[in-house]
Amino acid sequence: MQPIRTIESRTVVIPVTNIDTDQIIPARFLTTTTREGLGKQAFADWRYDANGAVKSDFILNKPEVAGCGVLVAGRNFGCGSSREHAPWALLDFGFRAVISTEIADIFRSNSLKNGLLPIVVDDQTHQWLMNHPGANVKIDLETTTLALPTGATAKFPIEGFARVCLMNGVDELGFLLQQAPAIERYEAARTY
Amino acid sequence: MSAKTLFEKVWEQHQVVPESADTPAVLYIDLHLVHEVTSPQAFSVLRAQNLKVRRPDRVLATMDHSTPTDPDEVFGRVPIKVESAARQVKELEKNCREFGIELHGLDRDTRGIVHVIGPELGATQPGKTIVCGDSHTATHGAFGALAFGIGTTEVGHVLATQCLLQRRPKTLAIEVTGKLRPGVTAKDLILAIIGEIGVSGGTGYVIEYRGSAIEALSMEERMTVCNMSIEAGARAGMIAPDETTFAYLKGRRFAPQGKAWDEAVARWRELKTDPGAQFDRVVSIDASKLEPMISYGTHPGMVVPISGKVPEVANDPVHAKALNYMGLNGGEPMVGKPIQVVFIGSCTNGRLSDLELAAGVLKGRKVASGVRMLVVPGSQQVKREAERLGLDKIFTEAGAQWRESGCSMCIGMNGDTAARGEYAVSTSNRNFEGRQGAGARTLLASPATAAAAAIAGKIADPRAYLPN
Numbered sequence: 001m002q003p004i005r006t007i008e009s010r011t012v013v014i015p016v017t018n019i020d021t022d023q024i025i026p027a028r029f030l031t032t033t034t035r036e037g038l039g040k041q042a043f044a045d046w047r048y049d050a051n052g053a054v055k056s057d058f059i060l061n062k063p064e065v066a067g068c069g070v071l072v073a074g075r076n077f078g079c080g081s082s083r084e085h086a087p088w089a090l091l092d093f094g095f096r097a098v099i100s101t102e103i104a105d106i107f108r109s110n111s112l113k114n115g116l117l118p119i120v121v122d123d124q125t126h127q128w129l130m131n132h133p134g135a136n137v138k139i140d141l142e143t144t145t146l147a148l149p150t151g152a153t154a155k156f157p158i159e160g161f162a163r164v165c166l167m168n169g170v171d172e173l174g175f176l177l178q179q180a181p182a183i184e185r186y187e188a189a190r191t192y
Numbered sequence: 193m194s195a196k197t198l199f200e201k202v203w204e205q206h207q208v209v210p211e212s213a214d215t216p217a218v219l220y221i222d223l224h225l226v227h228e229v230t231s232p233q234a235f236s237v238l239r240a241q242n243l244k245v246r247r248p249d250r251v252l253a254t255m256d257h258s259t260p261t262d263p264d265e266v267f268g269r270v271p272i273k274v275e276s277a278a279r280q281v282k283e284l285e286k287n288c289r290e291f292g293i294e295l296h297g298l299d300r301d302t303r304g305i306v307h308v309i310g311p312e313l314g315a316t317q318p319g320k321t322i323v324c325g326d327s328h329t330a331t332h333g334a335f336g337a338l339a340f341g342i343g344t345t346e347v348g349h350v351l352a353t354q355c356l357l358q359r360r361p362k363t364l365a366i367e368v369t370g371k372l373r374p375g376v377t378a379k380d381l382i383l384a385i386i387g388e389i390g391v392s393g394g395t396g397y398v399i400e401y402r403g404s405a406i407e408a409l410s411m412e413e414r415m416t417v418c419n420m421s422i423e424a425g426a427r428a429g430m431i432a433p434d435e436t437t438f439a440y441l442k443g444r445r446f447a448p449q450g451k452a453w454d455e456a457v458a459r460w461r462e463l464k465t466d467p468g469a470q471f472d473r474v475v476s477i478d479a480s481k482l483e484p485m486i487s488y489g490t491h492p493g494m495v496v497p498i499s500g501k502v503p504e505v506a507n508d509p510v511h512a513k514a515l516n517y518m519g520l521n522g523g524e525p526m527v528g529k530p531i532q533v534v535f536i537g538s539c540t541n542g543r544l545s546d547l548e549l550a551a552g553v554l555k556g557r558k559v560a561s562g563v564r565m566l567v568v569p570g571s572q573q574v575k576r577e578a579e580r581l582g583l584d585k586i587f588t589e590a591g592a593q594w595r596e597s598g599c600s601m602c603i604g605m606n607g608d609t610a611a612r613g614e615y616a617v618s619t620s621n622r623n624f625e626g627r628q629g630a631g632a633r634t635l636l637a638s639p640a641t642a643a644a645a646a647i648a649g650k651i652a653d654p655r656a657y658l659p660n
């Protein structure tokens with residue numbers, strides 16, 4: 001994975017709460033056996049109508065979203081199924097961070113493992129972002145702050161180990177594999 | 193020693209390395225369940241890094257999500273219609289063969305939905321840590337296991353190391369007192385709980401369901417409750433093991449035998465939350481006040497009692513969007529709304545007692561004309577047991593379709609879907625937009641409510657149809 005320190009980009013706003021992973025990537029696209037190419041199907045049922053025609057009024061179909069790497073969405077983003085295809089699809093679409101006031105547990109964990117930053121901010125910052133689609137924001141993993149174009153900043157929580165892995169482009173699997181001696185001791189000590 | 197919750201006991205027994213400020217805990221996983229949809233990319237990582245599966249003896253695989261329920265397709269008499277699903281089946285067969293994993297494959301009589309067969313085989317046991325690349329892994333918590341869903345990257349972690357990096361979650365006690373009234377099921381209870389705490393009310397927590405109403409539930413009912421913990425945002429839901437749990441497990445294939453059984457039961461008895469142990473949050477529910485529940489919107493927190501009306505919420509674009517998708521108006525009663533599809537099945541309500549409940553309602557009656565009803569057993573074993581009791585006859589004579597096991601219309605990956613605009617009363621767990629097919633409108637309910645709707649051709653109160 002590429003190390004991530006800062007992300008600076010314009011935002012796309014989808015002002016909907018409880019966006020579940022079935023919306024992010026509908027189940028009928030999960031019969032794939034690879035991670036690639038899912039961006040085409042991200043939000044498929046919101047982007048295309050029953051006949052496959054592009055719904056031009058949906059934000060992700062508008063020309064101004066080109067190059068926007070930060071998605072701002074309503075509370076409880078990524079709830080529902082554990083499918084990692086959801087962050088894969090968002091990354092493939094071009095997003096590198098998601099901002100909300102609350103992000104579902106499994107989606108957050110899956111995102112961190114793929115270099116999609118799940119950023120939880122306070123209501124006030126969130127409201128500002130919702131009101132200013134297209135704003136140019138800067139996410140700094142070093143200082144765990146989000147900077148708005150107004151100059152205002154907001155701290156965001158991020159699990160410390162995941163943050164270090166992201167900043168150094170390190171894969172958590174490598175760390176776990178290094179725990180082999182401790183795992184062996186644990187297995188040997190278990191009596192059942 | 194300080195008083196501990198059930199969760200804390202299981203967590204502490206599985207810490208290979210405790211968490212610190214800098215690193216999450218390394219948590220040992222006792223049982224890893226694998227299915228065809230969320231595993232292929234994890235096996236690819238193992239191959240790319242030349243890694244083995246550390247403990248194939250702690251992994252069980254099955255096929256359920258994208259597999260057909262039509263007998264001809266299942267048993268290879270005709271090709272699987274969804275070609276990409278057929279590829280996933282092949283891929284899992286190959287992965288299990290190469291990495292030495294026990295596979296309950298497509299034509300095996302032990303196959304079924306992953307969360308149905310784990311308990312059925314006795315692999316799900318109190319005190320275990322259990323994971324699966326599937327959010328409804330919470331189901332196994334009904335046995336006092338710490339069970340939660342993981343993503344595909346983590347599936348790879350567990351395959352390679354039998355461990356996961358985890359931060360310790362907070363604890364939420366849901367105390368359910370009183371007694372469920374006749375016609376009110378475990379499904380209605382969990383829908384009411386989700387309605388109460390909200391779809392993100394459990395985020396960051398492990399739930400322990402406790403209290404007299406929980407203790408009174410059968411194992412299958414407890415599984416229905418724990419199953420939908422994720423619909424409240426919680427990765428795991430647990431219930432302390434007791435005599436009901438032990439009686440269910442005794443004699444099953446993976447359950448300990450003889451002296452080992454007695455030792456295991458003695459150990460399992462210790463898993464209760466100690467008196468005085470503290471939870472981070474406590475919610476109380478009175479079961480005796482509940483009615484059969486039904487969802488009206490596009491997430492599982494949007495539920496009302498069956499006798500209720502679609503809520504009217506002014507100036508809420510999200511509520512308006514949900515009602516627009518559902519084709520419902522604020523203020524209209526739920527009962528009487530015409531429906532087109534009924535689905536009985538899934539890891540929430542696809543077990544024998546669920547089918548018995550639905551069959552009890554349907555017996556001697558007919559599915560209304562214009563309604564398509566699909567009954568999909570949760571596993572091949574459930575199917576066999578149901579057939580031994582003659583339930584399949586009750587369903588088919590009523591005009592319902594009786595299928596092979598699988599996730600089927602719960603997720604609609606295998607071609608079992610509801611059509612755009614159709615109302616589907618479903619015993620599954622998610623009513624998200626498009627969950628049961630693009631444009632399909634899901635109404636979540638219990639097997640009794642679903643069967644009553646099938647007969648009436650519209651949403652109906654199941655209590656008018658229950659056998660005495």
Ligand code: SF4
Pocket residue numbers: 256257305306307326328538539540598599602603620621
């Ligand atoms: S039945 Fe539905 S919820 Fe359960 S595992 Fe299958 S797809 Fe997931």
